Amino acid sequence: MHSHIPTLFRNPTIWTSQPRLIAAESTRHGGVSLPPYHSLNLGGQGTDSPENILENNHRFFNALQVSYERVAKSHQIHGTEVLHVTEPGAYQGYDALVTNHVNIQLAVTIADCTPILIFDPVQGAIAAIHAGWRGTAGKIVEKTLKTMEATFHTQAKDCQAYIGTCIDYASFEVGPEVAEHFDQDLKDWDPSRGKFMVDLKGANRKQLLAAGLQADQIEVSPYSTVLNSGDYFSYRHEQGTTGRMLATIGLRF
Template identity: 55%
Template sequence: MTADESLQLHYPTIFADFPTLAAAQSTRYGGVSQPPYDSLNLGLHTEDDREAVLENRKRFFAACGFRPDQTAGSHQVHGAEVLKVDAAGYFTGYDALITDQTGILLTVTVADCTPILLYDPVRRAMAAVHAGWKGTVSRIVVRALDAMREHYGTEPADCRAYIGTCIDHCDFEVDADVADHFTDTHKHWDEAKGKFLVNLKQTNRDHLQQAGLPGQQIECSPYSTFSRHRDFFSHRFEKGKTGRMLAAIGLRS
């Protein structure tokens, strides 16, 4: 993967009926970063060359139809706090962002954790959610929906959701200290591996449906960051020495 490869993004089809809505998740392809961050590393808090990261982010934002100064993101803490965003900027301590403002691109950073994008076409409100295993257990995606209801009047039944590429259940091997936080529906014991396997995608999907989203209004990425590490950054596979992807959503002006 080199700097001359074209930018490759994943565009959720669940939002295809809304032409002014930008929604995408990045891959490894199309940036200028050198190994082991090759090539489209978008993570501000990595040891990659900062100028390369800023160039990569500029390319990604442009592909979404936004400038860097029209974006909102947060230094995530694997928590469950939700921030109502009224202006572009970079914040700290939040793992979910919501807005109903046109011209702001909400972003979350991932490299195995689950990105979730939400859109309410009735109220024209949206959310970008970072759900690691701790955020998933804390039902952060439901907290984001609750915040959208509180601030914008969102009804979950009106929403569309995209559960993006993350580490899949066949790759997410954990011990009991993590598995004990999940129900039997969302984990199983693998005797050969001597580990529990936890399904983050299905857990978040079930949380969305329990909150009132119809199943046909939820799209789930079929890919795993771990098994497809040549296409996506995987913190676990690459033992922490890797880049980061962005998932983003926003209404273009």
């Protein structure tokens, strides 16, 4: 039906039976930006033109049949602040957005960090989370679920979650000052590289499980921003000069 669409985004499969939910993760394809931002750069860092980025956003959200005027995003700071969104727009300083409003499309920007989308079908609440290593270590997933509980009476056991495409375990090399923030089962020392490898997807999955989700309520993207950099932007792999992807979730009437 939509043969041209999969180039722009991938949908989590966990929500295929939820017609009211619009959830997707962009790829790097189908936009107008030139190298090194080719092509669907949806984020504002770097020297890509604002016109290109805006056109790319319109293309991405149009493909999802979402009006760009309904989107809520935040300028992220690798922190753990959670914002309860009641109207669309651009916010500052939050790495997680939650809402129970229909027709507000939450979006987080990514280029190696872990995106997590959460849906509470009982209360009709959603969350979009940007978890870099700092946010992951700061338990932003747990904090977001607690905010949803306090704001919408969400119970974690009712929720479903998608852990999106990010840097993979074997590519995320860190020093001891980062590794010390992660449990033993989420990191390995690689003597050949003189670095630790940290599993960001695994760390966020562990937080979801600890909060009360069951394993079958969590989908984890099989893709890596580094190993699949032909399809995704990777800040690390492209030495900081690269575009940005979006992970997005919203409820329609």
